[in-house]
Amino acid sequence: MSFITINNVWKSYGDNLVLERLNLEVEQGEFVSMVGASGCGKSTFLNMLLGREQPTKGSIVLDGETLKDEPDADRGIVFQKYSVFPHLTVLQNVMIADEFSKAKVLGWTFGSSKKVIKEKALEFIEAVGLTPAVKKYPHELSGGMQQRLAIAQALMKSPKVLLLDEPFGALDPGIRSDMHELIHDIWQKNKLTIFMVTHDIKEGFELGSRLWVFDKVRNDPQAPNAYGAQVTFDLPLSARANKEDLNKMIEKVSSN
Numbered sequence: 001m002s003f004i005t006i007n008n009v010w011k012s013y014g015d016n017l018v019l020e021r022l023n024l025e026v027e028q029g030e031f032v033s034m035v036g037a038s039g040c041g042k043s044t045f046l047n048m049l050l051g052r053e054q055p056t057k058g059s060i061v062l063d064g065e066t067l068k069d070e071p072d073a074d075r076g077i078v079f080q081k082y083s084v085f086p087h088l089t090v091l092q093n094v095m096i097a098d099e100f101s102k103a104k105v106l107g108w109t110f111g112s113s114k115k116v117i118k119e120k121a122l123e124f125i126e127a128v129g130l131t132p133a134v135k136k137y138p139h140e141l142s143g144g145m146q147q148r149l150a151i152a153q154a155l156m157k158s159p160k161v162l163l164l165d166e167p168f169g170a171l172d173p174g175i176r177s178d179m180h181e182l183i184h185d186i187w188q189k190n191k192l193t194i195f196m197v198t199h200d201i202k203e204g205f206e207l208g209s210r211l212w213v214f215d216k217v218r219n220d221p222q223a224p225n226a227y228g229a230q231v232t233f234d235l236p237l238s239a240r241a242n243k244e245d246l247n248k249m250i251e252k253v254s255s256n
């Protein structure tokens with residue numbers, strides 16, 4: 001059995017059918033990039049993986065268990081908009097991300113467990129390159145640094161699956177490519193399974209080990225909500241596609 005199995009998943013909101021007939025299998029350690037037109041249901045799909053939304057029909061099975069109907073520590077998420085706490089330092093922001101650490105950070109628990117959490121937080125802070133900023137507050141950080149902080153927070157929960165919803169959409173191109181390196185390294189080192197929504201098809205090709213294109217196969221102009229999107233392309237990608245292959249693949253997907 002695959003690590004994640006998506007069994008005939010349909011999702012609608014009222015009479016708006018957003019996704020239909022999704023049948024997909026994902027192995028542990030895959031990095032799935034997801035692209036598609038605005039409004040075709042990519043975030044909705046991510047929200048179902050997170051457990052924040054339920055399929056209208058069908059099921060999603062993670063590691064042998066049907067997903068519960070609420071988010072848990074198995075799945076960490078990083079959004080385009082930074083989710084850091086403005087009144088906490090970098091270190092406190094990462095420590096508080098630990099599921100059980102809230103009380104400890106606030107001072108109700110002292111001693112060795114707090115020390116362990118701090119050590120773990122410092123490791124992730126180092127992994128995302130924020131060690132020099134450990135005592136800084138979010139308003140003292142650039143956009144890229146805040147996003148690094150959000151990634152460290154997500155990793156702190158040791159998720160089996162990392163969900164990225166346009167994580168680099170708000171960043172400048174130079175910083176984006178640094179972040180690509182970072183997320184690629186984190187993916188490899190932690191053997192994570194990653195799902196990333198992006199509007200940048202090139203980013204999807206560069207970063208993923210697999211690319212899904214969401215699109216509507218059927219379209220009724222008289223009833224635009226009657227049909228949902230499906231995954232119309234499921235392309236395996238080499239570890240890091242070279243530029244020439246990349247351009248060929250982009251042309252192939254863009255012409256469809």
Ligand SMILES: Nc1ncnc2c1ncn2[C@@H]1O[C@H](COP(=O)(O)OP(=O)(O)OP(=O)(O)O)[C@@H](O)[C@H]1O
Pocket residue numbers: 013016018036037038039040041042043044045
């Ligand atoms: N909570 C909700 N209630 C009702 N409709 C919703 C809800 N969430 C999403 N939708 C609808 O589902 C459809 C898909 O939205 P979704 O945000 O998943 O698309 P997307 O592909 O991620 O779009 P974008 O690329 O613009 O972020 C849209 O028609 C949206 O209005």
